[in-house]
Amino acid sequence: xxxxxxxxxxGSGPTxxxxxxxxxxxxxxxxxxxxxxxxGSDAFTTLAWYGASTSRIxxxxxxxxxxARTPTATxxxxxxxxxxxxxxxxxxxxxxxxxxxxxxxxxxxxxxxARTREYVDIVRQVxxxxxxxxxxxxxxxxxxxxxxxLGKALKPTVHPLRKEIPIHLAAEGPKxxxxxxxxxxxxxxxxxxxxxxxFYKAAxxxxxxREGARHTLETFEVxxxxxxxxxxxxxxxASWIKPSLALYIGGMGAKSVNFHHDVFARLGYEDVAxxxxxxxxxxxxxxxxxxIPTSLVEDTSLIGPAAKIRDELQAWEETVVTQxxxxxxAATLTKIAEALG
Numbered sequence: 001x002x003x004x005x006x007x008x009x010x011g012s013g014p015t016x017x018x019x020x021x022x023x024x025x026x027x028x029x030x031x032x033x034x035x036x037x038x039x040g041s042d043a044f045t046t047l048a049w050y051g052a053s054t055s056r057i058x059x060x061x062x063x064x065x066x067x068a069r070t071p072t073a074t075x076x077x078x079x080x081x082x083x084x085x086x087x088x089x090x091x092x093x094x095x096x097x098x099x100x101x102x103x104x105x106x107x108x109x110x111x112x113x114a115r116t117r118e119y120v121d122i123v124r125q126v127x128x129x130x131x132x133x134x135x136x137x138x139x140x141x142x143x144x145x146x147x148x149x150l151g152k153a154l155k156p157t158v159h160p161l162r163k164e165i166p167i168h169l170a171a172e173g174p175k176x177x178x179x180x181x182x183x184x185x186x187x188x189x190x191x192x193x194x195x196x197x198x199f200y201k202a203a204x205x206x207x208x209x210r211e212g213a214r215h216t217l218e219t220f221e222v223x224x225x226x227x228x229x230x231x232x233x234x235x236x237x238a239s240w241i242k243p244s245l246a247l248y249i250g251g252m253g254a255k256s257v258n259f260h261h262d263v264f265a266r267l268g269y270e271d272v273a274x275x276x277x278x279x280x281x282x283x284x285x286x287x288x289x290x291x292i293p294t295s296l297v298e299d300t301s302l303i304g305p306a307a308k309i310r311d312e313l314q315a316w317e318e319t320v321v322t323q324x325x326x327x328x329x330a331a332t333l334t335k336i337a338e339a340l341g
Contacts, residue, residue, distance in 0.1 A: 001317050003340070004032035005333060006062060006225045006325040007050070010041035017329045022050045024330035026057040028337050032090065032223065034062035034325060039104045042068070044077045051085045059085055062188050062225065062325070063094035063170045067105040071119045071140060072133065075126035076156065083161045092188050093119070094170030097253045113179055115139045120167060120183050127160050168221065172259045174203040181207025185214065186221030191248070191263045193299040194315040199266065201320050223323040226316075227301040230309060230339045237303035238294040245297065246288040249273050250280025269296050306339035313340060 005025035007018050022033050033050055037043040043061040051059045059081065064074060074091070082089035095101070095116060098109040118137040125133045132153035135142050143151030168186035171177045180187040181204040189200065201217075208216055227244075231237040248260040255277060264273040272291060279288035302309045302316075316324070326336055 001313075001321065002031040002223075002323040003028075003337065004034060004058075004060075004223055004323050004325040005030050006034045006327050007036075007046065008327065009036040009038050009043070010046075014041075018046075019050060019053060021328065021330045021333055022057070023053060024333050026054050028333060030057060030333075030337075031323060032058040032060050032325075034060040034092065034223070034225075036062055037065060037068065039100060044081065048081055048084065051081065051088065055086075057088070058090055059088045060090035060092050060168070060223070062092040062168075062223070064092060065096045065100070065105070066093055066116065066119050067096060067101040067107040067109075071122035072126055072142070074119075075123040076158075078123070078165050079127055079156065079158055079160050082165055083158070087161050090166045090168060090186075091123070092168040092170060092186075093123075094188070095176075097259065098257055099254055111139070113175060116169065116176075116179060117183060120169075123167065124164070126156055127165050128163050129155055129160055131155065166221070168223070172263050174199070174206075177203035178207035178210075180204070181215070181220065182210045182213045186223065189222065189224050189321070191260060191267075191300050192224045192226070192319075192321060193267055194319050195299055196263075196267055197319040204320060217320065221323065222321045223325050224321045225325040225327070227297075227303070228309065228324070228326050228328075228336045228340075229301070229303045230306055230335050231303065232305055234298075234304040234308070235294060238297040238301075241297050241301055241303070242289045242292045243285075245292050245300075246276055246280055246285060249292075250277045250285075250288045255281060264296065267296075267299060269293075272296060309339050310341060 025033055035043045035047045043064050047059050078089055078091045095112040101107050101109040118140045122135055132155050133142055134153045143153055166185040168188050169180040169184040170188040171180050172190060177200055227241050229237040249264055252260050261273045261277055275291050276288045302312055
């Protein structure tokens, strides 16, 4: 199983020591580095910054939010970065959720699967540069209908370095996971657990079986972001992860539409997820954090002494996951890499 480094998105400012950690990841032989965006720092700018200081490590977005840019704008950024990096770009896309899509970007959220299918179609057309880009879709029309009538189907002026740039889709629900397998080159899971492997493997199989699917399980990538903390005290290690889990389960989405909450409910923690969400939305964040059992952290993370982590890693190696995306500073990455062997 390969290792990657997930830088994520900034907090209130640039992530301290991020470039140093990226350089360490490349030195350690990590396969990839990934950036993210929410409603602050953007994914492409930071990825280009890291790419300029590296020469081998693949450069991925985990994720670029589709509502943030038109499909052609996203394709332009991906194609540009692919050229500048010598063909190291991996484009990770995601639909995000209605709070961000409609509240921050001012774009409609309904029918995200159909919207994703059209979006990816346009991106692939731009990068392939085989003909002027056109689509008469429900969500996207190129040229636009109902405008001045002067819109013209165009090909990018830039000739792509590669006719195809790998496209990975972020997904948590079974329908989105199946779509990833059908039209994508990889799936970017969040809060994956070996215990849920059969559920996700079945969803992927549904996508692979569809007409026109691009891959089989054997050629498909599944880079998975996972917290790994090497520490003698399991409970203390878990305490560093629980606040983030409380945020996602309780506050990253409306009460009626929170895909992260649903992931843990499917994993067997529905009562916990409901309680965490209730407490978090009531402003009782500390209590929400305290309501998360360490077993939930252990199901979706690798924490504890190095020997425990190596033992639990065997279960991950038997899943659909092809790469573990780690977080931390340069020293932490070194320590984790040593623990994972």
